[in-house]
Amino acid sequence: MKKSFTKTILFAAFLFAVALAGTSCGKKGNITPVTVPDLTTMDVVTTESGTIAYTGGLFNGSTDVSLSSYGICYSATNQTPTTADKKTTDTVILYAYTTKLTGLSPKTTYYARAYAVNSAGTGYGKVVQFTTGDGTTSTGGTVSTLAGNTAADFVDGLGGAALFNSPQGITVGADGNIYVADSFNSAIRKVTAAGDVTTLSGNGSIGYVDGPIATAQFYAPQSLVTDATGNIYVADYGNNNIRKITPAGVVSTFAGSGDAGYADGTGTKATFNSPRGLAIDGSGNIFVADMGNNLIRKITPAGVVTTFAGSRGASYLDNATATSATFNKPNGIAIDANNNIYVAETLNHAIRKITPAGVVTTFVGGNKRTGVVGNPSAIAFDKSWNLFIADQNGRILEITKDKVLKVIAGNGTSGFAEGVGTAGIFNSPQGIAVDAGNNVYVADYYNNRIRKIVLQ
Known part of the structure; x- marks a missing residue:
């Protein structure tokens, strides 16, 4: 009876040690679940020529080291553009990036939003609608x-x-x-x-x-x-x-x-x-x-x-x-x-x-x-x-x-x-x-x- 009780105590101690080791390992690795990026789409400013626009994206939190790509996706026909539409690929400066959209058509309505891809998926900012310049240059x-x-x-x-x-x-x-x-x-x-x-x-x-x-x-x-x-x-x-x-x-x-x-x-x-x-x-x-x-x-x-x-x-x-x-x-x-x-x-x-x-x-x-x-x-x-x-x-x-x-x-x-x-x-x-x-x-x-x- 005494021998059986001793074995039980030793087995419980072993399980506790394993659990403790697992907890310590988790703390040491500082494992944080990867979530889909959360972004804000910046304002879009276009030029008079109607062919260029400037915008960017902001990460609502720290940037993720697992990011594989990020930029702005945009379309003149898709009101909720995705990475399957036209897009830029940009460089993050800590929490944000700015970009230049080119090849736009004058006097045309577009839809744009920030995107970022990581191992959890693709995150998008809100869609920003904008209309390009009419292609004429004002005299000032x-x-x-x-x-x-x-x-x-x-x-x-x-x-x-x-x-x-x-x-x-x-x-x-x-x-x-x-x-x-x-x-x-x-x-x-x-x-x-x-x-x-x-x-x-x-x-x-x-x-x-x-x-x-x-x-x-x-x-x-x-x-x-x-x-x-x-x-x-x-x-x-x-x-x-x-x-x-x-x-x-x-x-x-x-x-x-x-x-x-x-x-x-x-x-x-x-x-x-x-x-x-x-x-x-x-x-x-x-x-x-x-x-x-x-x-x-x-x-x-x-x-x-x-x-x-x-x-x-x-x-x-x-x-x-x-x-x-x-x-x-x-x-x-x-x-x-x-x-x-x-x-x-x-x-x-x-x-x-x-x-x-x-x-x-x-x-x-x-x-x-x-x-x-x-x-x-x-x-x-x-x-x-x-x-x-x-x-x-x-x-x-x-x-x-x-x-x-x-x-x-x-x-x-x-x-x-x-x-x-x-x-x-x-x-x-x-x-x-x-x-x-x-x-x-x-x-x-x-x-x-x-x-x-x-x-x-």
């Missing part, structure tokens, strides 16, 4: 100078008699006037529709002084935005903060301590590092392209600063989680009717998109497509939600609400010339804005001018 807009001339100085006046020094940011206020961040003059200038230039605040000297607009000082302001009640917010680049100018003519510090750094918080307890672009949504929240921190920050109307997107590393990474994505010196910023945020990234040659849910994708361009939008420095929507882009390389671009990419002015060379479309020449355009009449205004940095483009 008529470019002229509204104010300023080539000389760099600090002079108020009418048209060419007024002088700027490296104008950077530009916005159109609710009053119809144009406001300019005159960077090297450390001043905020006001330009009427007739081209009459006056100084709203700043005296041409670098400083950091709040108070009445007549005595307030700034340090190389980069961009501005106005709210519904007429307040003007300024990205005060050199002072590392966001300033506020009230309609009553009082300047205050809305957010930022004045020291370069990174900290969320309320008002002056928050810190920024070389804030660049500004945009405001319908609820009065301000979004900041915090260039030195490679982040997109959010400021509530109460002045509470949080980090909305980015993880401080200077690189290029789309991601399904906003704070896991990365940017490289984000510059301009704009918000559409659905509260999607668009970011112009000069060094990544891209316009990035951040959804309200925090998904970061490449809207157009990128390091694989450096010539598509060039070196975008600023972006702005018109009232019909067409997106305008200032390319530092000397072009002004438009992406229509139907996602057709056009060149409306400039030809990629630096210089100065008035004219229609590509005959108009710029020298490092840095700021862009659109008025209620769909006139486009450009802060032409090295030409020290405010240019006006009347669309055809």
Whole structure:
């Protein structure tokens, strides 16, 4: 009886050891079941020629080492395209890939979606329907100078008699006037529709002084935005903060301590590092392209600063989680009717998109497509939600609400010339804005001018 009991104990111990060994082996191998890839299809932007389109895919989670192929499948007849239809085969950059569709027919509706194949099967993103350009090239807009001339100085006046020094940011206020961040003059200038230039605040000297607009000082302001009640917010680049100018003519510090750094918080307890672009949504929240921190920050109307997107590393990474994505010196910023945020990234040659849910994708361009939008420095929507882009390389671009990419002015060379479309020449355009009449205004940095483009 005792012998039988001993055998039973030994056998049980053996089974436990086998089970434990199996568990240990599983842990050591870190075996995770392979699942079908989960993807998001990026926006599709087409060209005027109608033969080319740009899009991409985003993995909603980590990429799988067992992936055998991935890209975009598309068709003009199959509304749920598969890998049996036309497709691209692309290279993943960590969580995402961008691609170029070629051989398309003008003025044709297509259906596209991201795909990826692994050992578990083929995963697809949602279908995106798009219509290609009609095959004609627009003549662009008529470019002229509204104010300023080539000389760099600090002079108020009418048209060419007024002088700027490296104008950077530009916005159109609710009053119809144009406001300019005159960077090297450390001043905020006001330009009427007739081209009459006056100084709203700043005296041409670098400083950091709040108070009445007549005595307030700034340090190389980069961009501005106005709210519904007429307040003007300024990205005060050199002072590392966001300033506020009230309609009553009082300047205050809305957010930022004045020291370069990174900290969320309320008002002056928050810190920024070389804030660049500004945009405001319908609820009065301000979004900041915090260039030195490679982040997109959010400021509530109460002045509470949080980090909305980015993880401080200077690189290029789309991601399904906003704070896991990365940017490289984000510059301009704009918000559409659905509260999607668009970011112009000069060094990544891209316009990035951040959804309200925090998904970061490449809207157009990128390091694989450096010539598509060039070196975008600023972006702005018109009232019909067409997106305008200032390319530092000397072009002004438009992406229509139907996602057709056009060149409306400039030809990629630096210089100065008035004219229609590509005959108009710029020298490092840095700021862009659109008025209620769909006139486009450009802060032409090295030409020290405010240019006006009347669309055809």
